Amino acid sequence: MAESKTAIYGAIAANAAIAVTKFIVAGVTGSSAMLSEGIHSLVDTGNGALLLVGLKRSQQPPSQRHPFGHGKELYFWSLIVAVLIFGVGGGVSMLEGVMHVRHPTPLEDPHWNYIVLAFAAVFEGASFLLALRQFKRERGDRPFWKALHASKDPATYTVLAEDAAALLGLGFAALGVFFSHRFDLPQVDGMASIAIGLLLAGVAVLLIRESRGLIVGEGVSVETAQAIRAIAEAEPGVREVGRVLSMYVGPDDLLITFDLTFAPDVPASEVAAAIRRIEQVVRERFPPVRRIFLEPVREGAAVPSA
Secondary structure (H helix, E strand, O other), X not given: OHHHHHHHHHHHHHHHHHHHHHHHHHHHHOOHHHHHHHHHHHHHHHHHHHHHHHHHHHOOOOOOOOOOOOOOHHHHHHHHHHHHHHHHHHHHHHHHHHHHHHOOOOOOOOHHHHHHHHHHHHHHHHHHHHHHHHHHHHHOOOOHHXXXXXXXXXXXXXXXXXHHHHHHHHHHHHHHHHHHHHOOOHHHHHHHHHHHHHHHHHHHHHHHHHHXXXXXXXXXXXXXXXXXXXXXXXXXXXXXXXXXXXXXXXXXXXXXXXXXXXXXXXXXXXXXXXXXXXXXXXXXXXXXXXXXEEEEEEOOOOOOOO
């Protein structure tokens, strides 16, 4: 979590400084794309603060009303962040672009736009590399896109997605300013603003999709469930392993439960020892597993209903 906070702090600092500069230059030059980029950076700054709120609240200890802790607080706040990116970042940028296309205003002095975009690219790039370095630690040897989809830490992948979108948005803004000034077509600047809005909306939809799955109770992948079953099946005396039921309670807090059918002649003491061994191996192989509930069943006996 400490590394996630570092990435968020870096993103907040970069976005706050860039937002102020973009708004000033947008006011001086009249660039619609630059104004959209300022809105983008301002939204990203607020989103970073919301992610910090989610991180802090997710670390509250379990209580009587929340016996499994508050890990899903982070998933809730990451959903709010995604909605803000979609509505405020994407929506306002597209609206500004449409207005600029319908009522074009020539750029006053595009050189300041280029200077600000260059500095913004440096700061956004530094923030992106910080988040990327943290993500690489988490993904291990897994392919990038597979690891990104499998990540259960919104604090990392949200910052990574925001910074990637920011860098692409800067490219759109630079192209919009260049072609608008080069060919004296201020409408192009507005079209760049619309493109930035569509980009933000697309990123937001992906983040909403990930947050939704985690909030409603996403479990482990099929491959992980099969690996856990294999661990249990390898234990002597186990005749059958039930379906692995799992749910992420937090980014590093995974709940696992399944039935174990033992042969009738296996002593109760050996059943208890086998369960302890299975739990130990599962925890060692899958560190996020914090809670394991195994239900022993004698072969031939009815499985107790939940």
